[in-house]
């Protein structure tokens with residue numbers, strides 16, 4: 050009975066759960082092939098820091114693709130903004146807490162500029178953002194031309210990509226990071242509570258819900274997974290600032306896309322722009338919002354990357370846009386518009402960076418790494434399309 | 442009766458949560474025109490999709506026999522090979538390609554690996570003659586009207602060797618002339634030995650053309666009526682379809698003295714820069730509180746353009762003229778402005794610009810008025826479900842739950858979702874563009890009753906419709922539009938079909 054239920058639920062929701070399962074399997078494989086090094090505290094911690102700057106881009110890109118556009122300019126925009134931040138700190142002497150918000154504003158403006166020809170004149174975003182790609186690449190070279198790589202000395206700034214959140218000054222559990230544990234526990238409790246209340250609500254309205262045993266299994270599975278990751282991280286140095294920022298970005302965007310009027314409008318525009326316009330939604334406005342948010346997240350990505358490397362270089366940001374697009378597609382967004390979740394894209398980003406990290410640990414050559422990641426991307430998209438067709 | 446060319450036995454087809462077909466039997470005799478009727482969601486389209494291999498063998502239970510032989514289609518290609526051609530509710534031509542390219546799309550005439558274009562064009566010409574369509578085979582589809590496109594679809598079907606032609610609501614989007622023309626053509630094909638299955642909600646044409654009629658209700662076969670034995674009549678059809686009798690399909694309403702003017706346009710002109718021509722000329726029109734104003738006219742006469750130009754002009758026409766809402770001059774720059782001022786527009790093209798097909802029923806119903814169920818921009822999902830369920834009940838939308846994707850609903854039920862969405866906006870003026878297109882008799886009656894209730898509560902309605910009986914049956918006053926001009930305005934007492942038709946073809 051239980052296994053029948055499980056089979057049925059998996060078959061019906063294979064698209065949604067597929068990615069999580071894929072991520073789990075990939076991690077398991079690497080855990081075995083690297084004799085556990087892959088799931089060591091140190092490696093997992095690094096993995097999160099390496100995922101951060103692509104993950105925030107992937108979140109923004111998800112929305113861009115949902116509204117049937119694309120933004121190729123984000124990589125070099127991130128690189129350029131990282132360089133501007135470095136210059137602002139080094140040559141102008143601005144403190145990090147001024148530079149960071151300033152860069153986010155700058156990124157937003159850049160995004161809005163990309164949106165301008167798209168929204169106003171109907172220029173394809175592929176072309177508009179390709180122009181941006183060239184321009185930001187040029188700008189990045191221009192500002193780093195004289196100095197080459199700019200070393201960042203600001204400790205507060207560098208902490209974002211390298212340091213961990215402070216611990217609670219408590220005596221118990223001396224070798225564990227207590228704040229990290231606390232956050233993990235709170236996250237699990239919140240997850241379980243929200244799932245249960247959602248289920249109760251659905252039952253009240255007579256909607257289809259998961260069978261009880263499967264529902265319990267899902268709760269236990271997620272709780273154990275989150276718990277295990279928390280435990281591993283806490284036994285090392287705890288959560289890094291990058292991980293915290295990434296979680297916050299996902300949390301905020303997940304909330305906006307699933308719970309708010311703005312989110313609904315974005316998905317409506319993606320699902321059918323003509324119908325959305327006739328429903329009183331300004332497609333132009335949504336285009337600006339989505340590209341503006343993309344620009345802001347590009348700036349954040351640039352900050353995360355510059356801070357992680359403690360420097361800004363001439364090639365920073367190269368190919369970030371393609372990593373972000375790949376992550377979004379692995380995470381289940383559809384180019385036809387209106388479909389895709391930010392949580393999926395984060396998982397997609399984790400899948401892609403796990404592959405890199407795992408293969409690095411195994412000593413796989415870079416040539417093979419590209420091929421493997423390409424195959425995974427293709428398989429993910431084929432799987433997505435096939436399951437979508439089956440559910441139709 | 443002659444031997445059946447088609448026999449479907451014990452067909453059952455289930456979707457998650459819905460039994461769309463429940464042990465349906467369906468027999469069609471060689472060389473007849475067989476109509477398939479039933480309420481929205483009765484399973485007509487689904488039955489035809491089973492027959493044409495859209496739902497392949499194994500996804501349903503039951504047997505299909507074509508000319509006595511059991512058929513097991515793995516897909517549409519198989520059914521095409523077997524000689525079944527289907528023309529869907531929504532047209533499936535490629536607008537940017539020419540007529541001849543479309544006719545032989547997927548069935549190209551070849552010279553080795555190359556397409557033989559000369560032969561293609563010649564054969565396309567023959568096919569067009571067969572359907573009595575006089576257009577240049579090299580014209581692009583997008584430059585033809587719907588009626589002509591429909592004929593091209595049929596020509597495309599005829600270009601293959603077919604035994605059975607299925608048409609799913611072919612006349613829903615056609616005007617009376619085009620419809621009559623199409624029915625004539627079907628008769629001609631019957632005389633040449635082609636068997637036809639026709640789905641329609643227009644009972645008049647069913648009565649006019651059918652040799653026999655099968656009625657479906659709730660996924661079951663109710664009966665098959667033989668026209669040659671006089672079994673097919675409007676009252677009989679309605680009784681079998683709906684399960685009860687409806688005496689007067691246009692419910693009576695007192696024509697009260699109307700209130701103040703809610704909306705008025707004066708000397709309204711619109712120029713379409715895309716088409717490069719003026720589409721509306723010197724239109725003057727007003728609507729009063731508590732009034733149903735009918736807008737009659739042929740397809741393509743500018744009725745939809747008029748509505749769109751008033752409703753925030755989303756297509757970017759260049760407009761001259763005055764628009765007054767409750768006496769105040771207004772210029773709506775986008776639909777949003779019109780909605781805020783209390784105007785709602787239910788489009789004639791529900792799939793194109795009415796619904797978000799990939800979203801569910803509740804999301805579609807609340808879309809135009811999300812702020813009503815949100816606090817500080819956060820949607821109250823309980824309220825949303827409650828509202829959606831209210832409209833599901835009051836409009837009798839057939840769906841297992843409001844979380845069902847709209848693309849899974851039957852055509853008529855999609856139309857009801859559209860209607861629900863705009864009722865939830867609670868407008869002062871509701872512009873309905875072909876509101877009952879593809880809707881069954883029972884539901885039409887419900888919608889008319891609802892319209893009457895709404896105007897009694899003080900709403901105003903503009904009803905654009907190609908169905909003259911509907912306009913005359915429901916309106917207080919009728920405007921007639923022809924070639925972008927208002928050619929007449931008649932109080933309902935003076936509006937006779939002859940007068941209206943004469944003004945419409947002016």
Ligand SMILES: Nc1ncnc2c1ncn2[C@@H]1O[C@H](COP(=O)(O)OP(=O)(O)OP(=O)(O)O)[C@@H](O)[C@H]1O
Pocket residue numbers: 441456457459460461479480481482483484485486487488839840848849850851852853854879881
């Ligand atoms: N892909 C699908 N998934 C789920 N339910 C479906 C799907 N297709 C059809 N249905 C359901 O099956 C039933 C029959 O639908 P069908 O489209 O055959 O109706 P119909 O008789 O053609 O109605 P109409 O006159 O409105 O076009 C409906 O209740 C519909 O909601």
Ligand SMILES: [Mg+2]
Pocket residue numbers: 485486487530609851852
């Ligand atoms: Mg149908």
